[in-house]
Amino acid sequence: MIGTTSRAALAVALIAGLSACGNDDSGREANPLLIAAKSAAQTATRIRGAGKPQQTAAPRTPEQMATEALRVNPGPLILVGFESLGRNQVMAMTGQNGSTRTYMTPSEEALILRNGMVIGTRGLGNDLSVAESGTEALIHAGRSGQARRVMRYFSGDGLERPLEFDCSTAPGPKPGVVVESCSGHGAKFQNNYLPQGGQIPVSRQWLGPKLGYVTLQVLRP
C-alpha cells in the first residue's frame, strides 16, 4: 500500500515537473472542471484583495518616476495614478490620431485621451472601450451646463455594452477647477479637471465600475 502511494506521489511529481514544455503553446485541451477551479481561484484572489501589485523592484516615488521618464523619453508623457490598482505609472504617447492620443506603459497597457479627457483604456482587463462625452466643450470652456455621457464597456459575454449617464458641469470649489457630476443606473461619479488653453494638465477621472478613478498629470504636453 505504501509502495503504491509513494509510486503515485512520484508520478505526480514527475508529471507536475513536466507541466507543459515545447514550442507549441496552442491547441491545449483542458477539462471544464479545471476552468471552474481556475475561475474560482481567481475570484478568491480578488476577494482577498491580492490583486495588488507585488513588485519586488525598489519602490519609487511618482516624482522619481517622472524625473527619470522625462530624461529618457523625449516625447509627450503623462503620470497616471490608478487609484483602484494602487499604483502610479508614467505613460508615453505612442500614437496620435487627430486630437486623440494613445499613451502606453512599458508593459503595453494603454490610456486613450482626447484633449486631456479619457475616452478609452486597453490591456487592463476591465477596459473602457470608448467614452462619448457631450460635456467636452463645456469642460474646456470652464462653463456650467448639462450633457449626456455614454461609456461603452466590453462585457463578459463578448459584446460592447453602453452605460449612459446624465452629467452636469460647474466650476469647482477651487479656482480653475471644473467639476463634472454624472449619474445613471443608480450610480454617481465626479470628474475634476483643471483646463488650460484646450488642454487639461491635471485631472481626476472615472474610468468605470471596476477600474474606478485615475489621476492624470501631464508631464510633457
Added chain:
Amino acid sequence: MRAHPSLTRRLLASTVPAALLLSLGATPARTDPLIGDVMNSYGLAGAVETPTAEMLPDGTLGGTVSYTELGRRHDLVFQLHPRITTALRYSRVPGINDHNDLGHIWDRSFDIRVQALEERGWQPAVSIGLQDFMGTGVYSGEYIVATKTLTPRLRATIGLGWGRLAGEQRDLDADDEGGKPNVGDWFTGSAKPFGSVTWQATDKLRLVAEYSNDKYTRETASGEKDAPGKHINLGAYYVFNPQYQVGVYALGGDIIGAQFSFALNPRNAPFPSGLEKAPAPVRPRPAPAADPDGWSGAWSADPSAQPAIQTVLAKALADEGQKLSAMSLSTNRAEVRIQNDRYIQQPEAIGRTARLMTRALPPSVDTFVITSMRDGMATSSVTLRRADVERLENTEAGKIAAVAQISDADPRPGNLLASADPSPRFKWRLGPYLELGVFDPQDPLRYEVGAELKASYEFGPGLVLSGRVRQRAFGSLEQRGPGIPGERGEHYTPEEYLANPANEYMDGVPRVRSDTRMYTGNHSPTVPELTLAWYAQPASSVYSRVTVGLLERAYGGVSGELLWKPADSALGLGVEIDRVRKRDFEDAFKFRDYEVTTGFVSVYYELAQGYTAQLDVGKYLAGDKGATISLTREFANGWRVGAYATKTDLSAEKFGEGSFDKGITVSIPIGWATGTPTRDRATADLGSLSRDGGAKVDVQGRLYDKVRDAQSVKLNQGWGRFWR
C-alpha cells in the same frame, strides 16, 4: 475596492443581441424573468426539494451536489434561454436494486422548466416543469408553480404537483432500455399542492421553509431507511460569493442534508475585456505635401517596396499572434492573408491587422482587404476603406461594422506574394493529461493521469502531419470487456472477450463502441492519433479535407469531407465519407478485422442570437442508418453549450440502455477564465453511453468550425472586439 453593483449588473443583465449592437439602437424595454438565487437539491432554482417558478440568469451553467441518506444527486443545470432551465442529473438512489445488485442504482434524469408568465404587478411568475421526464423515472413528476416577491427580501411560492411531487411513485422503467420521454405518465395521477417561503436574511444568507408531499417511497421501500416524519423541510443557504453556495437542510426535521452549488455565468468573466496587450494605435496618413511620393503611388515602381513592407508587417503581426501567409500590394489596394492563432474572436485579429496596416502601408493605399486563413483555406475577406479605419478609431464598434464588407475570399488570386513563414514547421509539446471516465454504476468516477507528447509538422499551407503519444503514470481506468449479453452487470474480462471473435457482435450488431474500455488501461505507450491531413479549397466557398492515418483511438483509415459555406450565408452543406478499420486494443499500429464505410450529408444553419443547428443524415459505424440533430448555443465570448440526439434504424432493444444516442457538449474558452488571449478551449461531452448505435468516427479537424469562425455570423457576433 468595491465595484458599483448596479452598474455591473447593468453590464451583465440585459440580452442585447448582436443585431442591436450593430444597429446602434437603444435597448428595448423588456421585463426580465424572475431570477432565483437558492438552488434546490435537484439543482434548479427552488426551495429545499420543491421547485419554484424562478429561473437562473440567462446562459448560467451550474452544478449542484446534494446529499442526504435518501440519495445523492449530482446536478448540472443550464439556462438555455431566459425562460427555459434545463438540468441533467446523475443520482445515487438507495433502496432500489437492479441488475448490478448494489442495493442502490445510479440513474440519470433530465428536467426542464419553462417560465410561462413573468412577475408583473400583482401577477406572480408562473412556471411549468417536467422533472425526470424520460428514462427510468425515479424522480418523475410534473408541476405548475407560481412565485411572488412579497417584499424585496421575501418570496412565496405555491404549486401543484403530480407524480413524485404529489407523493406518488410511478412505476420504474428500469427494465427496458429507458431514455425515451414517458409522455403517457405526464400530469397523471392525483395532484397535490406544495409551497415554500424564501427569506433573504442577510446579503449572503437565505432561509427557506417548504411544504413537500414527497414520500420517498422507493428510497424507503427496503425498510432500511425511514421517510421523513413531517412534510415540512427547512434549509439555510449561504452564498459565499456569487458563484458558490453551500446549504444545510432538514427533511421533516429528522433527516439532515447538505449541498454545494456553483454557477458559472458566461457574462461574468473575471477580465471581460481580456488582459492582452494594447493594440498599436492607428497611424493617420501625413498630409500629401509631406509625402508626395507616397501619395502619388510612385513608390510602387520600386520592386523592393513590397518585400520590405511585407517583412515589416509580418513581424508586427507575429508579435500579435498572427501569421501573414501572403500579401498583394498595388498602388491603392493591399490584401493581407492572415492566420489568427491567438484571439478567440476573429474581429480582434482583423481589427489589429487593420491598425498595423495603417502603420506599414504607403499613403496611396486606400483599400485594405484582410483575408482570414485557416490551415491554408481562405475563409472570408473583410474589405475596409483606410479612411474609415482612421476616422472610426475610438468610436463604438458598431460604426466600423457598418462600413466593413464581408465577402468570400478568392481561393487563388494571381498577384499574391507568399511570405516566408518565420514560425517553425515542427511543433511539439510535452505535458500532463487527465482522462476521466464517468457514468459507470459500479465505479462512478474513474481516472487516468500520465504524460502526453504532441507533435506536428507542417509541410505547407494546409498539409499537416500530427500525432500524439501517451504514457500512463497511474489511475483507476483499467481495461475491461463489454457487458455479457443476458447477464446484466457482468462484464467480460479482456481475455474472455478476445478469446471468441463472436463476442465482437451482439445480436448481429458489431461492437463499434461498447467495447471502448478495451482501449483503456494500457500501461505501455499509446498513440491516440497519428494523421496526415490535407485542407484545400477547390472553388470559392467550397472547402475540402482529407485525413489519413490513425484517426482516433479506436479507428484508423481515410476520412474525406467537402463543405459548401459562403462567407455571408447562414446555410452550409457538407458531405463526409470515411473508410475505417477498427484498431487493435493494445498495439498502436495493428488493426482488427472490422472494416466499414460511413458517410453523412450534413446541413448546417446559423439561427439568430448565437444558436446553430446541424442535421447529419447517413450511415454510422455499425452500419446503421439514421440521423443526428444537434442544437448549439454559442455566446459572443466563445462559450458553447449544445445538445445532440441520434436515432438510427437500430431498434431500441438492439441499441440497449438509453434507446438512442444523445448527449450534451460544453466548450469554454480558456481565455474567458484567465483573461489571457488564447484560442484554446476546455471541452466536455456528457451523456453519451458507449453504445454501438449512432456512433461516428471521432476525426479531428472537421471543416465547419474551422471555416465558420471568420464568416459573417460569427464576425458580426464578435465585432465588439474589433477595436480591442
